[in-house]
Amino acid sequence: MGLTIPKFQDLLKPMKGERDKLAAVREEFVSQWGVMGTQWGINRTMAQIHALLMTAPEAMSTDEVMEALEISRGNAHTNLKELVSWGLVRIVTRRGERKEYFEAEKDVWEIFRRITEQRKRRELDPALQVVERCAEETRGMQTKEGKDFHRQMGELQEFVAFASKMGDRVASLPHGKAMQLAMKLFG
Amino acid sequence: MGLTIPKFQDLLKPMKGERDKLAAVREEFVSQWGVMGTQWGINRTMAQIHALLMTAPEAMSTDEVMEALEISRGNAHTNLKELVSWGLVRIVTRRGERKEYFEAEKDVWEIFRRITEQRKRRELDPALQVVERCAEETRGMQTKEGKDFHRQMGELQEFVAFASKMGDRVASLPHGKAMQLAMKLFG
DNA sequence: TTGTGCTTTCAGTTATTTGTGAAACTTGGC
DNA sequence: GCCAAGTTTCACAAATAACTGAAAGCACAA
Missing domain, CATH: 1.10.287 (Helix Hairpins)
Known part of the structure; x- marks a missing residue:
């Protein structure tokens, strides 16, 4: 009974599906959290951005948030700043770059x-x-x-x-x- | 030094002013509680009715609520029932009467x-x-x-x-x- | 069963909140 | 100074939530 050594390619295979699945679940989380937000008396977008950033592997720029949620710059900006004012999100900057990135408190x-x-x-x-x-x-x-x-x-x-x-x-x-x-x- | 016995009329005098003052303060309370409600994610009318009933000396009918807050029957009805479903208000009936009266929990x-x-x-x-x-x-x-x-x-x-x-x-x-x-x- | 007094529902209107997109502003590098 | 990359603001538009008024429903009494 040969103990086959799996090829690197094959090890990677499940990850492909995993990425898709993860993206889908994350999207679901963001969307549902938005719905919840409205019931909590918080606006949908703010809740969605919060969910997005809480599950983001790293800080995101305004443009990334805009793209991920398909919202306008004004909307993204207003709600990001609102989250900052709640202390739920902080601004980080990368050196050499002027752009601001946003990172959620995860604890x-x-x-x-x-x-x-x-x-x-x-x-x-x-x-x-x-x-x-x-x-x-x-x-x-x-x-x-x-x-x-x-x-x-x-x-x-x-x-x-x-x-x-x-x-x-x-x-x-x-x-x-x-x-x-x-x-x-x-x- | 004559210990004058105040006339009944005079005893009543301050009460007149008091009633007006009380009505004004109560109105202010109802109105402000309504504003608060919107910030709490509760609708204004529901919060106002709650405030009104919390400070009502006795149970009120739908019509009394409508009149006090100058709102429509539909609006009064919906929000009274909503308050009942929250367990913040209960329905009481007076015997011999078909009308429902509403009374707030005060504790x-x-x-x-x-x-x-x-x-x-x-x-x-x-x-x-x-x-x-x-x-x-x-x-x-x-x-x-x-x-x-x-x-x-x-x-x-x-x-x-x-x-x-x-x-x-x-x-x-x-x-x-x-x-x-x-x-x-x-x- | 019909009338009366009251409750409930709901289609349409109004008010409020949220979102858009473009212009105005800010800041740092050349 | 002046340009470019980025941020902020805001008049207007769209979406959502709340309210009205009138009609329909219900239940009891005559």
């Missing part, structure tokens, strides 16, 4: 931290201001309805402030610590 | 629990499916790029599954327990 915990941070800043903090003002403006009211409203605002304020603080704390934990803590809680 | 922890539950169901679970499929489809790939992609999906899957479980656990805690736990964690 899931880090991604989670950044998103938590931004959502807190964009969703919780403004809400807090609103309820604070409403609570303040109704302080000391005499009627039952006034008191009820004031109490409701007070409870809301307390809770949102609390959630906000929790967000900060959780997001400031390093990956390892966080998991450790979570395990202890919910084993 | 902040309960509101939080319901929102967490729904967001998990609507945002996390579908994401989980996507990454699971992508991880599955690239299992055992040989190329570096295939392996990298597979690992990335694996990490994402693990994390999302974990977050999903955490959501369940947190949302299943009663108010008291949750606070206790949070305090222990973050003093």
